[in-house]
Amino acid sequence: MQPLDDKGFMTLKDLKNLFHKDLDAIHGKAEVQSFVNLVLEYHLDLKPIDIVLSGETTISKSKELLFISIIDRLKKEEPIQYILGETEFYGLKLTVNPSTLIPRPETEELVGWIIADHKHLDKISILDIGTGSGCIAITLAKHLPNARVYALDVSKDALDVAAKNARLNQVDIEFIEASILESTSSKLDVSSMKFDVIVSNPPYVRKLESSAIKNNVLNHEPHLALFVENDDPLVFYKAISNFAVHNLKPKGSIYFEINQYLGVETKQLLSQFEFKNIELRKDIFGKYRMLKAIKS
Ligand SMILES: C[S@@+](CC[C@H](N)C(=O)[O-])C[C@H]1O[C@@H](n2cnc3c(N)ncnc32)[C@H](O)[C@@H]1O
Structure with missing residues:
Protein backbone atom coordinates (compact mmCIF):
# COMPACT_ATOMS: atom_id res chain seq x y z
CA MET A 1 0.00 0.00 0.00
CA GLN A 2 1.19 3.52 -0.85
CA PRO A 3 2.15 5.41 2.31
CA LEU A 4 0.91 9.00 2.78
CA ASP A 5 4.53 9.89 3.40
CA ASP A 6 7.59 7.74 2.83
CA LYS A 7 9.30 8.20 6.21
CA GLY A 8 6.91 6.76 8.78
CA PHE A 9 6.20 3.30 10.13
CA MET A 10 3.06 3.77 12.18
CA THR A 11 -0.16 2.90 10.36
CA LEU A 12 -3.52 4.62 10.81
CA LYS A 13 -4.71 1.49 12.59
CA ASP A 14 -1.73 1.62 14.98
CA LEU A 15 -2.48 5.27 15.66
CA LYS A 16 -6.13 4.59 16.36
CA ASN A 17 -5.13 1.79 18.76
CA LEU A 18 -2.68 4.12 20.50
CA PHE A 19 -5.39 6.73 21.04
CA HIS A 20 -7.67 4.09 22.60
CA LYS A 21 -4.90 2.52 24.71
CA ASP A 22 -3.82 5.86 26.18
CA LEU A 23 -7.14 7.64 26.47
CA ASP A 24 -10.11 5.26 26.86
CA ALA A 25 -9.70 5.07 30.64
CA ILE A 26 -9.86 8.87 30.91
CA HIS A 27 -12.41 9.80 28.25
CA GLY A 28 -14.33 6.62 27.37
CA LYS A 29 -14.18 4.69 24.10
CA ALA A 30 -16.84 6.63 22.19
CA GLU A 31 -15.32 10.03 23.02
CA VAL A 32 -11.86 8.79 22.01
CA GLN A 33 -13.23 7.56 18.69
CA SER A 34 -14.60 11.04 18.06
CA PHE A 35 -11.13 12.51 18.90
CA VAL A 36 -9.56 10.16 16.32
CA ASN A 37 -12.07 11.24 13.70
CA LEU A 38 -11.65 14.96 14.42
CA VAL A 39 -7.85 14.85 14.55
CA LEU A 40 -7.47 12.80 11.36
CA GLU A 41 -9.97 14.95 9.50
CA TYR A 42 -8.24 18.14 10.63
CA HIS A 43 -4.65 17.05 9.99
CA LEU A 44 -4.95 14.49 7.18
CA ASP A 45 -8.29 15.43 5.65
CA LEU A 46 -9.55 11.87 6.21
CA LYS A 47 -13.19 10.93 6.76
CA PRO A 48 -14.09 8.16 9.27
CA ILE A 49 -14.71 5.76 6.40
CA ASP A 50 -11.21 6.48 4.99
CA ILE A 51 -9.73 5.66 8.39
CA VAL A 52 -11.42 2.27 8.35
CA LEU A 53 -10.63 1.50 4.69
CA SER A 54 -7.01 2.74 4.84
CA GLY A 55 -6.00 1.26 8.18
CA GLU A 56 -2.70 -0.08 6.78
CA THR A 57 -1.61 3.29 5.37
CA THR A 58 1.48 4.60 7.13
CA ILE A 59 1.75 8.13 8.43
CA SER A 60 4.82 10.32 8.30
CA LYS A 61 7.21 10.57 11.25
CA SER A 62 6.41 14.28 11.73
CA LYS A 63 2.68 13.58 11.82
CA GLU A 64 3.28 10.67 14.20
CA LEU A 65 5.08 13.06 16.59
CA LEU A 66 2.29 15.59 16.21
CA PHE A 67 -0.38 12.97 17.02
CA ILE A 68 1.59 11.77 20.05
CA SER A 69 1.74 15.36 21.34
CA ILE A 70 -2.02 15.61 20.84
CA ILE A 71 -2.52 12.40 22.83
CA ASP A 72 -0.40 13.91 25.63
CA ARG A 73 -2.57 17.03 25.67
CA LEU A 74 -5.74 14.93 25.70
CA LYS A 75 -4.33 12.97 28.64
CA LYS A 76 -4.22 16.29 30.49
CA GLU A 77 -7.90 16.69 29.55
CA GLU A 78 -7.29 19.71 27.37
CA PRO A 79 -10.40 20.18 25.21
CA ILE A 80 -9.99 18.89 21.66
CA GLN A 81 -11.43 22.20 20.39
CA TYR A 82 -8.52 24.14 21.93
CA ILE A 83 -6.00 21.60 20.62
CA LEU A 84 -7.31 21.94 17.07
CA GLY A 85 -8.09 25.65 17.58
CA GLU A 86 -11.55 25.39 16.10
CA THR A 87 -15.09 24.18 16.62
CA GLU A 88 -18.43 24.17 14.87
CA PHE A 89 -21.47 26.12 16.00
CA TYR A 90 -24.80 26.12 14.18
CA GLY A 91 -22.98 24.82 11.09
CA LEU A 92 -20.38 27.61 11.19
CA LYS A 93 -16.67 27.11 11.73
CA LEU A 94 -15.28 29.15 14.62
CA THR A 95 -11.80 29.67 16.01
CA VAL A 96 -11.50 29.08 19.75
CA ASN A 97 -8.67 29.41 22.24
CA PRO A 98 -8.43 29.34 26.04
CA SER A 99 -9.64 32.95 26.27
CA THR A 100 -13.02 31.93 24.81
CA LEU A 101 -15.59 29.53 26.17
CA ILE A 102 -16.17 26.58 23.82
CA PRO A 103 -19.69 27.14 22.42
CA ARG A 104 -22.23 24.63 23.70
CA PRO A 105 -25.19 22.87 22.01
CA GLU A 106 -27.72 24.50 24.36
CA THR A 107 -26.53 27.90 23.11
CA GLU A 108 -27.34 26.73 19.58
CA GLU A 109 -30.89 26.13 20.79
CA LEU A 110 -31.08 29.67 22.19
CA VAL A 111 -29.84 31.10 18.89
CA GLY A 112 -32.36 28.95 16.99
CA TRP A 113 -35.15 30.47 19.11
CA ILE A 114 -34.07 34.05 18.25
CA ILE A 115 -33.73 33.24 14.54
CA ALA A 116 -37.19 31.64 14.44
CA ASP A 117 -38.71 34.68 16.16
CA HIS A 118 -37.04 37.28 13.93
CA LYS A 119 -36.46 35.78 10.49
CA HIS A 120 -39.37 37.68 8.97
CA LEU A 121 -38.43 41.03 10.48
CA ASP A 122 -36.39 43.66 8.72
CA LYS A 123 -33.62 45.90 10.02
CA ILE A 124 -33.54 44.94 13.66
CA SER A 125 -30.68 45.75 16.00
CA ILE A 126 -29.24 43.10 18.28
CA THR A 139 -24.76 33.13 13.83
CA LEU A 140 -27.48 35.76 14.22
CA ALA A 141 -25.74 38.06 11.72
CA LYS A 142 -25.46 35.17 9.28
CA HIS A 143 -29.09 34.06 9.58
CA LEU A 144 -30.67 37.52 9.98
CA PRO A 145 -28.74 39.37 7.27
CA ASN A 146 -30.75 42.57 7.69
CA ALA A 147 -29.94 42.83 11.37
CA ARG A 148 -27.35 45.22 12.74
CA VAL A 149 -25.41 43.21 15.30
CA TYR A 150 -23.33 44.49 18.21
CA ALA A 151 -21.31 42.28 20.54
CA LEU A 152 -19.78 43.18 23.86
CA ASP A 153 -17.26 41.48 26.12
CA VAL A 154 -14.99 42.53 28.95
CA SER A 155 -12.19 40.32 27.61
CA LYS A 156 -10.04 41.92 24.91
CA ASP A 157 -8.55 38.49 24.08
CA ALA A 158 -12.01 37.01 23.55
CA LEU A 159 -13.01 39.98 21.38
CA ASP A 160 -9.92 39.45 19.20
CA VAL A 161 -11.06 35.86 18.58
CA ALA A 162 -14.66 36.97 17.95
CA ALA A 163 -13.51 39.59 15.43
CA LYS A 164 -11.44 36.94 13.64
CA ASN A 165 -14.49 34.65 13.58
CA ALA A 166 -16.66 37.43 12.13
CA ARG A 167 -14.14 37.88 9.29
CA LEU A 168 -13.93 34.11 8.79
CA ASN A 169 -17.70 33.93 8.42
CA GLN A 170 -17.96 37.15 6.43
CA VAL A 171 -20.32 39.04 8.71
CA ASP A 172 -20.18 42.61 9.87
CA ILE A 173 -20.40 43.05 13.64
CA GLU A 174 -19.51 45.97 15.85
CA PHE A 175 -17.46 44.77 18.82
CA ILE A 176 -17.35 46.67 22.10
CA GLU A 177 -14.88 46.13 24.92
CA ALA A 178 -16.71 46.93 28.15
CA SER A 179 -17.96 45.45 31.39
CA ILE A 180 -21.70 45.11 31.69
CA LEU A 181 -21.24 45.28 35.46
CA PRO A 202 -23.44 35.29 30.80
CA PRO A 203 -21.30 33.61 33.48
CA TYR A 204 -23.73 31.71 35.71
CA VAL A 205 -22.01 28.76 37.37
CA ARG A 206 -21.87 29.20 41.15
CA LYS A 207 -18.47 28.40 42.64
CA LEU A 208 -20.24 25.81 44.83
CA GLU A 209 -21.13 23.92 41.64
CA SER A 210 -17.48 23.61 40.58
CA SER A 211 -17.06 20.17 42.18
CA ALA A 212 -19.58 18.84 39.63
CA ILE A 213 -17.71 20.32 36.70
CA LYS A 214 -15.49 18.11 34.59
CA ASN A 215 -11.72 18.64 34.57
CA ASN A 216 -11.62 19.53 30.89
CA VAL A 217 -13.85 22.53 31.65
CA LEU A 218 -12.56 23.42 35.11
CA ASN A 219 -8.87 23.26 34.27
CA HIS A 220 -8.91 24.71 30.77
CA GLU A 221 -11.87 26.99 30.04
CA PRO A 222 -11.80 30.63 31.20
CA HIS A 223 -13.18 31.07 34.72
CA LEU A 224 -14.11 34.64 33.77
CA ALA A 225 -16.64 33.12 31.37
CA LEU A 226 -18.01 30.56 33.79
CA PHE A 227 -18.18 31.51 37.44
CA VAL A 228 -20.16 33.80 39.69
CA GLU A 229 -20.10 34.19 43.46
CA ASN A 230 -22.35 31.81 45.43
CA ASP A 231 -24.09 34.68 47.20
CA ASP A 232 -24.94 36.64 44.04
CA PRO A 233 -25.44 34.09 41.25
CA LEU A 234 -27.73 36.32 39.20
CA VAL A 235 -25.39 39.31 39.23
CA PHE A 236 -25.15 39.35 35.42
CA TYR A 237 -28.89 38.83 34.91
CA LYS A 238 -29.58 41.82 37.19
CA ALA A 239 -27.10 44.07 35.40
CA ILE A 240 -28.30 43.01 31.95
CA SER A 241 -32.00 43.32 32.88
CA ASN A 242 -31.33 46.77 34.28
CA PHE A 243 -29.47 47.71 31.10
CA ALA A 244 -32.32 46.26 28.99
CA VAL A 245 -34.94 48.33 30.84
CA HIS A 246 -33.20 51.41 29.45
CA ASN A 247 -31.77 50.08 26.21
CA LEU A 248 -34.44 47.84 24.71
CA LYS A 249 -37.01 49.41 22.42
CA PRO A 250 -40.65 49.10 23.58
CA LYS A 251 -41.76 45.49 22.95
CA GLY A 252 -38.12 44.56 22.44
CA SER A 253 -37.09 41.12 23.65
CA ILE A 254 -34.41 39.76 25.90
CA TYR A 255 -33.07 36.20 25.60
CA PHE A 256 -30.93 34.52 28.21
CA GLU A 257 -29.19 31.20 28.57
CA ILE A 258 -29.67 30.32 32.24
CA ASN A 259 -28.38 28.13 35.02
CA GLN A 260 -30.57 25.00 35.00
CA TYR A 261 -30.93 25.22 38.80
CA LEU A 262 -31.98 28.87 38.84
CA GLY A 263 -34.84 29.02 36.34
CA VAL A 264 -37.48 30.10 38.85
CA GLU A 265 -35.23 32.74 40.43
CA THR A 266 -34.23 34.14 37.04
CA LYS A 267 -37.86 34.33 35.95
CA GLN A 268 -38.75 36.16 39.19
CA LEU A 269 -35.92 38.60 38.62
CA LEU A 270 -37.20 39.47 35.15
CA SER A 271 -40.68 40.08 36.52
CA GLN A 272 -39.23 42.43 39.15
CA PHE A 273 -37.83 44.45 36.24
CA GLU A 274 -41.38 44.44 34.84
CA PHE A 275 -40.69 42.30 31.81
CA LYS A 276 -43.76 40.53 30.39
CA ASN A 277 -44.45 37.20 28.68
CA ILE A 278 -41.55 35.60 30.47
CA GLU A 279 -41.02 32.15 29.02
CA LEU A 280 -38.69 29.48 30.32
CA ARG A 281 -37.72 26.85 27.78
CA LYS A 282 -36.13 23.43 28.19
CA ASP A 283 -33.20 22.20 26.13
CA ILE A 284 -33.23 18.86 24.32
CA PHE A 285 -32.21 17.17 27.57
CA GLY A 286 -35.35 18.47 29.29
CA LYS A 287 -33.57 21.06 31.46
CA TYR A 288 -34.67 24.67 31.77
CA ARG A 289 -31.77 26.40 30.03
CA MET A 290 -33.31 29.39 28.20
CA LEU A 291 -35.55 32.32 28.94
CA LYS A 292 -37.22 34.94 26.80
CA ALA A 293 -39.03 38.06 28.01
CA ILE A 294 -40.60 41.12 26.43
CA LYS A 295 -40.15 44.68 27.56
CA SER A 296 -43.50 46.05 28.64
C1 LIG B 1 -20.62 31.92 29.36
S1 LIG B 1 -19.49 32.88 28.39
C2 LIG B 1 -20.42 33.01 26.89
C3 LIG B 1 -19.59 33.13 25.64
C4 LIG B 1 -20.40 33.01 24.35
N1 LIG B 1 -21.41 34.02 24.25
C5 LIG B 1 -21.03 31.63 24.26
O1 LIG B 1 -22.27 31.55 24.36
O2 LIG B 1 -20.32 30.63 24.07
C6 LIG B 1 -19.64 34.46 29.14
C7 LIG B 1 -18.84 35.61 28.51
O3 LIG B 1 -19.04 36.78 29.32
C8 LIG B 1 -17.84 37.52 29.37
N2 LIG B 1 -17.85 38.37 30.58
C9 LIG B 1 -17.48 38.05 31.84
N3 LIG B 1 -17.63 39.11 32.64
C10 LIG B 1 -18.12 40.14 31.87
C11 LIG B 1 -18.47 41.49 32.14
N4 LIG B 1 -18.35 42.01 33.35
N5 LIG B 1 -18.94 42.25 31.11
C12 LIG B 1 -19.05 41.71 29.86
N6 LIG B 1 -18.73 40.44 29.55
C13 LIG B 1 -18.27 39.65 30.55
C14 LIG B 1 -16.74 36.47 29.39
O4 LIG B 1 -15.51 37.02 28.95
C15 LIG B 1 -17.34 35.41 28.44
O5 LIG B 1 -16.89 35.62 27.11
Missing part, protein backbone atom coordinates in the same frame (compact mmCIF):
# COMPACT_ATOMS: atom_id res chain seq x y z
CA LEU A 127 -26.78 43.27 21.16
CA ASP A 128 -24.98 40.13 22.39
CA ILE A 129 -23.56 40.63 25.88
CA GLY A 130 -20.57 38.43 26.84
CA THR A 131 -19.91 37.38 23.27
CA GLY A 132 -16.84 35.17 23.89
CA SER A 133 -16.00 33.47 20.58
CA GLY A 134 -18.78 35.54 18.99
CA CYS A 135 -20.83 32.39 18.37
CA ILE A 136 -24.23 33.97 19.13
CA ALA A 137 -23.62 37.31 17.39
CA ILE A 138 -22.04 35.75 14.30
CA GLU A 182 -19.99 48.84 35.14
CA SER A 183 -22.70 50.46 33.06
CA THR A 184 -21.47 53.93 33.99
CA SER A 185 -18.14 53.17 32.32
CA SER A 186 -17.43 55.57 29.49
CA LYS A 187 -16.30 52.52 27.51
CA LEU A 188 -19.89 51.24 27.44
CA ASP A 189 -20.72 53.24 24.36
CA VAL A 190 -23.89 51.25 23.72
CA SER A 191 -25.49 52.93 26.74
CA SER A 192 -27.23 55.54 24.60
CA MET A 193 -28.47 53.00 22.01
CA LYS A 194 -31.80 51.19 21.77
CA PHE A 195 -31.99 47.57 20.62
CA ASP A 196 -34.77 45.29 19.39
CA VAL A 197 -33.08 42.25 20.89
CA ILE A 198 -30.62 41.81 23.73
CA VAL A 199 -29.18 38.33 24.15
CA SER A 200 -26.75 36.97 26.67
CA ASN A 201 -25.18 33.75 27.81
